[in-house]
Structures are given as structure tokens and as C-alpha cells.
Amino acid sequence: MNRKQNVEVSCSQYINIVVSLNFQNNLMNLKGFIYSGKEGWGRLTTLVDKYMSQGVFVLVDDNTYQFCLPSLLKKCPALSEARIIRVAPGEEFKTIETAAKVWQELSDKGALRNSLLVCVGGGVVTDLGNFIAATFKRGIDCILLPTTLLGMVDAAIGGKSGMNLNGLKNQVGLINMPRGIFLFTEFLESLPERQYISGFAEMIKHALISDRVHYSELLHSNMMKDLDPESLILHSANIKVGVVESDPHEMGRRKVLNLGHTIGHAIEAYSLQHDAEPLLHGEAVAAGLVCEAFISMRFLGLPESDLQSIANFVNWHFPHYRLKPSACNDIIAIMLKDKKIDSPGKINFSLLQSIGKPVVDQYPGEKLIRESMHFYVNIEYGFFS
Ligand SMILES: NC(=O)c1ccc[n+]([C@@H]2O[C@H](COP(=O)([O-])OP(=O)(O)OC[C@H]3O[C@@H](n4cnc5c(N)ncnc54)[C@H](O)[C@@H]3O)[C@@H](O)[C@H]2O)c1
Numbered sequence: 001m002n003r004k005q006n007v008e009v010s011c012s013q014y015i016n017i018v019v020s021l022n023f024q025n026n027l028m029n030l031k032g033f034i035y036s037g038k039e040g041w042g043r044l045t046t047l048v049d050k051y052m053s054q055g056v057f058v059l060v061d062d063n064t065y066q067f068c069l070p071s072l073l074k075k076c077p078a079l080s081e082a083r084i085i086r087v088a089p090g091e092e093f094k095t096i097e098t099a100a101k102v103w104q105e106l107s108d109k110g111a112l113r114n115s116l117l118v119c120v121g122g123g124v125v126t127d128l129g130n131f132i133a134a135t136f137k138r139g140i141d142c143i144l145l146p147t148t149l150l151g152m153v154d155a156a157i158g159g160k161s162g163m164n165l166n167g168l169k170n171q172v173g174l175i176n177m178p179r180g181i182f183l184f185t186e187f188l189e190s191l192p193e194r195q196y197i198s199g200f201a202e203m204i205k206h207a208l209i210s211d212r213v214h215y216s217e218l219l220h221s222n223m224m225k226d227l228d229p230e231s232l233i234l235h236s237a238n239i240k241v242g243v244v245e246s247d248p249h250e251m252g253r254r255k256v257l258n259l260g261h262t263i264g265h266a267i268e269a270y271s272l273q274h275d276a277e278p279l280l281h282g283e284a285v286a287a288g289l290v291c292e293a294f295i296s297m298r299f300l301g302l303p304e305s306d307l308q309s310i311a312n313f314v315n316w317h318f319p320h321y322r323l324k325p326s327a328c329n330d331i332i333a334i335m336l337k338d339k340k341i342d343s344p345g346k347i348n349f350s351l352l353q354s355i356g357k358p359v360v361d362q363y364p365g366e367k368l369i370r371e372s373m374h375f376y377v378n379i380e381y382g383f384f385s
């Protein structure tokens with residue numbers, strides 16, 4: 001199937017095609033839905049023109065309204081006729097209440113079954129927008145324009161959308177394939193440094209689970225300042241595409257994406273409960289990657305030099321999270337309460353045998369988990385430098 005055929009099918013047809021392709025050759029062409037650069041701007045204009053008579057709506061948050069919308073309208077003047085819908089920024093607004101307000105606004109502004117929703121923002125806006133599009137009038141088309149690094153390499157890829165409920169993350173959601181995903185790296189120019197670095201943790205994770213060459217490229221790219229960020233970002237996004245394509249029904253392979261996340265999520269949750277300025281997701285994942293690389297070394301024989309390289313990199317680029325011994329108990333308790341736990345007391349990990357060789361469904365046990373956090377605590381003192 002070539003790209004042209006791909007982009008002409010509707011969302012529901014697309015899902016069917018994905019499934020049948022997966023049965024045929026275990027590979028779908030999700031890549032065909034990702035556009036970037038000059039070709040991307042051209043494709044975006046064509047799509048917007050096509051939907052204009054039925055109504056085009058642009059969903060932004062306050063920050064992307066200020067920092068991204070002006071350049072978007074300049075690069076894609078067709079969008080100047082679109083209606084803008086603006087939401088407050090931040091995770092706390094990724095809720096059904098926000099979705100209900102946007103449904104109402106779409107309705108008030110005359111959105112039709114064949115209208116298009118263009119979602120411009122980080123993972124919060126693309127999750128929210130994808131969910132709203134999939135549910136409004138039983139589903140209108142949407143396209144995603146991620147504007148954070150995390151959004152470009154992770155949140156906008158794979159069709160998942162999750163809404164928070166009563167402060168718990170991603171409790172309600174669905175899978176809906178957008179009509180296109182547009183990666184325009186110029187949006188990253190206004191992204192705060194801290195958000196950028198946080199997204200970089202997911203890129204490191206993608207490299208670790210897939211490809212040693214890409215990993216060292218990232219390591220030596222000076223946070224992508226010295227190399228072409230667009231090609232590195234596309235590479236990283238395509239790693240996620242490859243994983244999603246190989247496991248569309250979440251039968252197991254997708255779990256490789258959990259590397260660094262079992263401990264990372266627990267550290268993130270702990271930080272949210274205890275810190276005035278909590279860690280960002282990627283910052284917690286970076287700490288999780290160090291811990292889980294340590295466990296990988298002990299449990300699966302990941303070479304010590306690889307652990308050193310990961311620990312040094314994280315230590316150098318990410319803020320060190322000061323874990324007190326009491327915090328380790330709480331973090332383990334959080335892991336044990338995780339909804340994804342297989343059976344009581346068994347914490348499931350995705351680990352690394354070597355860089356590029358992830359292994360899922362590993363149960364290293366509490367002792368090693370504690371030791372890994374102890375290891376992380378010590379890297380602050382240049383244990384490995
Ligand atoms: N659907 C998935 O598969 C998936 C995967 C990973 C993460 N997620 C979700 O993604 C969300 C996190 O996404 P995120 O890290 O992008 O956070 P975010 O969407 O909250 O964006 C971070 C901050 O940056 C601002 N911002 C966005 N783009 C900007 C730009 N270009 N310039 C200046 N400011 C900008 C936003 O307004 C926000 O304040 C979480 O809700 C998470 O659950 C979803």
C-alpha cells in the first residue's frame with residue numbers, strides 16, 4: 001500500500017486495513033500517515049482545503065495559541081478561515097469536563113459530521129483532541145500537530161488517547177487513528193528547555209529498545225543541537241510506529257515501550273504527591289531508565305559499560321531527584337498498587353538484554369528494585385564519572 005492510497009481511506013476503514021495488513025505481513029504502513037517538512041506543509045494545506053466547506057476547527061491551549069498558532073497560520077494560510085477553540089493548558093485539564101466544553105463549542109460553532117479537528121499542542125491537546133474528535137457526532141476526522149518533543153516522538157503516535165478521571169491519569173480513552181500526523185520541528189523553538197529535555201528521555205528510551213547506532217547518535221548530538229533534529233525526531237517517532245505496528249492489539253510486544261516506566265511512573269507519582277514543583281514525566285522516566293538499566297545489568301547481563309553510559313548521560317542532562325530511603329518504600333508501594341500489576345506482589349518490567357534487545361515480562365523482585373534506586377541515588381556523586 002503506498003502513501004497516496006493510505007491517506008485516502010477514512011478512519012474506520014483505516015483501522016480495518018491496519019488489521020488486515022497485520023494479518024498478512026505483520027506490518028502496517030502507519031508511517032504513511034506521518035508528514036514533515038515542506039511536503040508536510042503542502043499536504044496540510046491540501047487536507048485543510050478539502051474539509052473547508054464542511055468546517056475546519058483548530059484546538060489549541062493558551063500556550064500553543066500564543067506560540068504556535070501565528071506561525072501555523074503563516075505557513076498554512078488556508079487555516080485562517082478555521083474556527084479556533086482554546087482550552088487551558090496542563091494535565092489537570094485533560095478531563096471529560098474540558099471535552100464537554102469543546103463538544104459544546106464545536107456544536108455552537110456549527111461543526112458537522114464531516115468537519116475536521118486540527119489538534120495543535122503537546123500530548124495533552126493531542127490526547128484531548130483525538131478523544132473529542134472520535135466521540136463528537138460519533139466521530140469526526142482529526143489531524144494531530146504535536147508541538148512538544150514528547151508529543152512528536154510519543155504522544156501523537158499510535159492513536160491512543162487517554163482522559164484523566166478524579167485526578168487519575170488516562171482512566172477513560174479510546175484508540176482512534178487521525179487522518180494525519182504532522183511533525184513540524186519549528187514549533188519546538190518556543191518550547192521551554194525543561195519540556196524539551198523531558199521529551200528527550202523518550203527518545204533515549206526509543207533508541208535503547210531499538211538501535212545502538214541511533215542511541216550513540218543521540219548521545220553525541222548535544223541534545224540534537226549539533227545534528228539535524230528533524231531526522232532524529234522522525235527516526236524516534238518511527239521506532240514507536242514500528243512497535244505499534246508489530247502489536248496493534250497490545251498482545252505483548254508493545255510492552256517494550258515500558259522500559260524505564262515501571263519505576264519512572266512510580267517516581268513521577270511520588271513526586272506529584274510530595275513536591276511543590278513535581279518532576280515532569282520525562283524527568284521521572286530518565287531516573288527510571290537508570291534504575292531499570294541497573295536491574296537489566298544484574299538480572300539479564302546488560303553490559304556494565306552500557307549502564308555506565310546511560311547513568312552518565314542522565315546524570316549530566318537531567319535534574320537529579322533526591323530520593324530519601326523512606327521514599328524508596330513509598331515508590332515500591334506505588335508500583336505494587338499499579339493497575340498493570342500481573343498478580344499480587346509481582347512487579348512486571350520491560351528490561352534490556354543489550355542495547356537494542358528489550359525483553360518483556362521480567363520479574364526481578366523487590367531486592368533488586370531497592371538496589372537499583374540506591375544505585376540511582378549514588379550517581380549524583382559522580383559514581384561513574
Ligand atoms: N496517547 C499516547 O500514546 C501518549 C503517550 C505519551 C504521553 N501521552 C500524554 O501526553 C501528555 C503529556 O504531553 P506533553 O509532555 O507534551 O505535555 P503538555 O501537552 O502538557 O505540554 C507541556 C507544556 O508545554 C506547552 N507547550 C506545548 N507546545 C509548546 C510550544 N511549542 N511552545 C511553548 N509551549 C508549548 C503546553 O501548553 C504545556 O504547558 C500526558 O497527558 C500524557 O498522558 C499520551
Ligand SMILES: [Zn+2]
Nearest residue numbers: 202261281285
Ligand atoms: Zn513515557
